[in-house]
Amino acid sequence: MKVRTRIAPSPTGDPHVGTAYMALFNWVFARQHEGEFILRIEDTDQARSTTASEQAIFTALQWLGLDWDEGPDVEGAKGPYRQSERKELYLQHVQTLLDKNHAFYCFCSKERLDTVRAEQQAAKQTTRYDGHCANLSAEEVQARLAAGEEHVVRMRVPETGDCTFRDRLRGEITIPYSQIDMQVLLKADGMPTYHLAVVVDDHHMDITHILRGEEWLNSVPKHQLLYSYFDWPMPELIHLPLLRNTDQSKLSKRKNPTSVTYYRDQGFLPEALCNYLGLMGWSMPNEQELFSLQEMINAFDVDRISTSGPIFDQDKLKWMNGQYLRGLDADTYAAKVSAWMFNEERLAALIPLVQQRAERLSDLVPLIDYLVGARRPLDPDDFEHKKLERAQVVKVLHHTLAMFDRKREWLRDDLYASCNQLAEQCDMKLRDFLFPLFIAISGREVSLPLFDSLVFLGADLSRGRLRDALEVLNVSGKERKRLDKAVEQLHFSD
């Protein structure tokens, strides 16, 4: 049987390095077995999915050199490859489950579910659906459906017993059914949930091996149940470890730059990023550390993947990128530099900012240095201001960072509006409020317009500079906790 793997990102937000990591291993595995690698867009969350994000995922994967054989833009035999375009298929399968009594209609309100959950939490039980609608009579269900009552469809789960399944790297895993929720399969908006869609699609797309993050281990019982309800064979499961922040928690944009775009804009080479990612949880049998995608395909052995979560370490990534950069011949290096910085798109974003501020072309360089290069290292004294106390400076930086962390989109006017609003809530003039931000972002009191700078730098880099500024100011744990609390009292419109 031909090996078929897939990467199934959801198009919400920036393309994540975690997605790139999973894509890499799925891609290498497929290529090694001369199989096929499929890109499927999981856009069943209609509120959060955007086409811009989908496009960014395509671009990021292409940049990395991970090409797919089938996907939304490369039609194959098993399409469409966007879940929002497969609605009919899911509906049919939900009906099958309903007919076989493996699923049931549920009319519970959000409020009721919240109450139940709260009660279970208080009683220190696993939180799960209490089965309220599991045994309604057929007549009642028909009546309520006919009345147009809002509803979802949930799957049935055995009340007792254990679910045992196999993970290629960990062996047999057993989870009691008592832990498994009667998962919603079809949402009130008519869209399937991830759990239903992933099973239906993986089956219909002939996926043979699922390489995905460890975070899914707990939902395998639901999936296995669905496979058995449909009487389909299970693909092989290979759960990879999760990439971590320095503090061991799951890699998150709050604590780390996570957007592939960030690494591209910072001047990392795709070869280096792939190579580094390939070293997360895996290593060459001969311990060779620098290798190309082709070398990885040749030497890859899925059973040598380790299961403990690796920390995504910027230092080693930088070193590795340096190795690649130095290995280039001068012409290629020059070409990379101009493609990176002097490409039309990046330059175009800068032109309107600098043209009116320059008298000579050479004035450009000091104006944009902090945008194209690293901002100068900061000192606590840099934040001295005639009107602002240290506490206020810290507050501004902290609260702005918290607000940035919540942003799903990174747009100039929106950022401006949010800062304006924040300044008001802090009872500060915008002019004063912006001062610490200028220092943190540009290293100067005066620079190119702040919000244009933020957009040019991108969310990851902007957040990173704010985090760095807070570190420079030596904010204590206690102070930070107090500020975190204060943030909760604020209202962000986003």
Next chain:
RNA sequence: GUCCCCUUCGUCUAGAGGCCUAGGACUCCGGGUUUUCAUCCCGGCAACAGGGGUUCGAAACCCCUAGGGGACGCCA
């Protein structure tokens, strides 16, 4: 809280019972080459989470404890 997964230098890792006095790489610290810096070369610091077994022999196998992580959504 419940369930699941994980545990070798600060970090990425090698290690499939004797080759382990635990190897490599990043970081850091020394030294050398170089007009400076970087590169490069050489050297150094630094780990088998703890406790019980199994075995002639355990970093490797089993059990317990501890620690870390994840999941517990009409998000994926």
